[in-house]
Amino acid sequence: MALSWVLTVLSLLPLLEAQIPLCANLVPVPITNATLDQISGKWFYIASAFRNEEHNKSIHEIQATFFYFTPNKTEDTIFLRQYQTRQNQCIYNTSYLNVQRENGTISKYVGGQEHFAHLLILRDRKTFMLAFEVNDEKNWGVSVYADKPETTEEQLGEFYEALDCLRIPRSDVVYTDQKKDKCEPLERQHEKEKKQEEGES
Numbered sequence: 431m432a433l434s435w436v437l438t439v440l441s442l443l444p445l446l447e448a449q450i451p452l453c454a455n456l457v458p459v460p461i462t463n464a465t466l467d468q469i470s471g472k473w474f475y476i477a478s479a480f481r482n483e484e485h486n487k488s489i490h491e492i493q494a495t496f497f498y499f500t501p502n503k504t505e506d507t508i509f510l511r512q513y514q515t516r517q518n519q520c521i522y523n524t525s526y527l528n529v530q531r532e533n534g535t536i537s538k539y540v541g542g543q544e545h546f547a548h549l550l551i552l553r554d555r556k557t558f559m560l561a562f563e564v565n566d567e568k569n570w571g572v573s574v575y576a577d578k579p580e581t582t583e584e585q586l587g588e589f590y591e592a593l594d595c596l597r598i599p600r601s602d603v604v605y606t607d608q609k610k611d612k613c614e615p616l617e618r619q620h621e622k623e624k625k626q627e628e629g630e631s
């Protein structure tokens with residue numbers, strides 16, 4: 431009896447190990463110039479889930495967000511132009527993110543504090559994730575971005591795997607809705623201004 435129990439446990443071990451690769455896509459990967467080229471351009475914030483209550487609350491207030499990443503490979507910074515819709519209003523903001531290449535993280539100063547996130551490029555290179563507070567079970571969270579506002583189940587597969595790994599239920603995922611976006615007119619205006627500037631110079 432005891433022997434059969436031991437055998438059962440032993441035979442389960444490889445299964446348990448086989449589950450670990452679920453977390454493989456949360457392992458930090460160093461950021462290279464190729465990574466920075468890859469994330470350069472326009473992205474849509476699709477969904478996120480946080481254990482941290484404050485973050486959980488604030489993501490519920492975001493209706494839609496798209497943004498532009500402009501990396502600077504000599505400075506190791508990313509210029510961020512963000513168009514966010516909250517309470518049916520467009521909030522435009524620009525800021526600089528710092529890149530810690532070896533650690534595979536990007537960071538931003540908010541209220542005098544530097545906040546870090548792991549940058550995780552997915553198999554489908556038209557999507558990427560940011561993982562926050564990965565060493566703090568009570569506060570960790572993950573968000574997913576794509577080059578289009580609509581994503582497929584397949585594209586979000588790795589995001590869901592990450593959630594399973596962090597033991598965050600799918601019912602805690604908060605999705606954005608690009609139909610609620612109020613920023614497109616402002617983006618069009620910015621593009622028009624840019625073209626005019628280029629025309630003048």
Ligand SMILES: *[C@@H]1O[C@H](CO)[C@@H](O)[C@H](O)[C@H]1NC(C)=O
Binds near residue numbers: 480
């Ligand atoms: C996140 O917020 C929602 C809605 O307020 C709530 O139902 C849910 O329990 C919260 N989850 C966490 C992890 O705080």
Ligand SMILES: *[C@@H]1O[C@H](CO)[C@@H](O)[C@H](O)[C@H]1NC(C)=O
Binds near residue numbers: 503505
């Ligand atoms: C990157 O930053 C350096 C140093 O500030 C600057 O000289 C360079 O023009 C920037 N490159 C781009 C592509 O903006």
Ligand SMILES: *[C@@H]1O[C@H](CO)[C@@H](O)[C@H](O)[C@H]1NC(C)=O
Binds near residue numbers: 463503504
């Ligand atoms: C990354 O790109 C910068 C700017 O183009 C260049 O100066 C640097 O040598 C590159 N680094 C590597 C490892 O290729």
Ligand SMILES: *[C@@H]1O[C@H](CO)[C@@H](O)[C@H](O)[C@H]1NC(C)=O
Binds near residue numbers: 522523539
């Ligand atoms: C833009 O970002 C700065 C710095 O993070 C912040 O102080 C400011 O309140 C933001 N503006 C808006 C409109 O959100």
Ligand SMILES: *[C@@H]1O[C@H](CO)[C@@H](O)[C@H](O)[C@H]1NC(C)=O
Binds near residue numbers: 530531533
């Ligand atoms: C990389 O991570 C280590 C360990 O968390 C930290 O000590 C170090 O300051 C980080 N490096 C950068 C450039 O952020």
